[in-house]
Amino acid sequence: MNSRIQAEQQKSSQDLTASARTSAPVLEVKSAAKAYGDHMALRNIDFTVHSGEWWGIVGPNGSGKSTLLHLLSGVLAPSSGSILIKGKPVKEYSRRALSRLIAVLQQDGLPEIDYSVRDVVAMGRYPYQDWLGRDQSDGEEVVDRVLEQLELSPFADRLLTELSGGQRQRVALAKVMAQEPEILLLDEPTTYLDIHYQLQFMELLADWRRRTGITIVAVLHDLNLASLFCDSIYGLRAGESFMQGSPDECVTEEHLRSLFQVDPVMIRHPQHELPQFLLKKKD
Ligand code: ADP
Ligand code: MG
DSSP, X not given: OOHHHHHHHHHHHHHHHHHHHHSOEEEEEEEEEEEETTEEEEEEEEEEEETTOEEEEEOSTTSXXXXXXXXXXXXXXXXXXXXXXXXXXXXXXXXXXXXXXXXEEOTTOSOOOSOBHHHHHHHTTGGGBOTTSOBSSOHHHHHHHHHHHTTOGGGTTSBGGGSOHHHHHHHHHHHHHHTOOSEEEEESTTTTSOHHHHHHHHHHHHHHHHHHXXXXXXXXXXXXXXXXXXXXXXXXXXXXXXXXXXXXXXSOHHHHHHHHOXXXXXXXXXXXXXXXXXXXXXX
């Protein structure tokens, strides 16, 4: 990449981070806990995400990451404590109001169904439709623009069943983009993608954030990717907060050892000095 463009991109992302710090809280989790029956899946969860920030939620399997995302999206209610979105408790929003504010993308975003790419992306517009299914806004234009931005226009009439997993996940992203949310929640969205599509997916999120200032909270199982893309990392262990801070503060040898019981080799990314790690193999 041309170094001038790179410098400009770095500057704009620094600007964004600086403005995010001074901007209003968008998601506030206050002393939240969640029990399934008598199993405490989460306890003592406290953090605040500001407008335009990108948070990565990490932790071992079963540590409560998906449960936390369900609390943020309002799918599950906390057993105690509260979740505020733009200063108001999640439970006080109507489903419709919430779906205009928040979009959620799962690990395998879309099933293999006999719908065309365009039809699926247009489904993202449902929060803006009246009871007759008419879009109250410029829905068609939004769908066309999103297809264009994600280079999906040539596939617009293809069926989802005719796409690869990576392409299907791009359509899932297009659908949530068409929803035009202010907050995007993702649960391990790159799990089933090869490294080409993993990186492409993360870059598309980064572009989207640069363009619109959207707030992103993503459960990511790959801490190296989290370090490269996120402003802040929140680590869970056995349902409790384990760490919270910048990639520099969180992606450390000590943390990796106690979170995942691995003995890593820490390195600095040569491009921008962010922390990365390599796994050691037994001799
Ligand atoms: P993660 O996403 O980090 O793997 P989850 O949030 O899915 O973790 O799960 C956290 C804990 O809660 C696990 O012990 C899991 O078995 C339990 N759990 C998750 N969902 C349910 C549920 N619907 N009913 C009962 N227990 C659940
Ligand atoms: Mg999960």
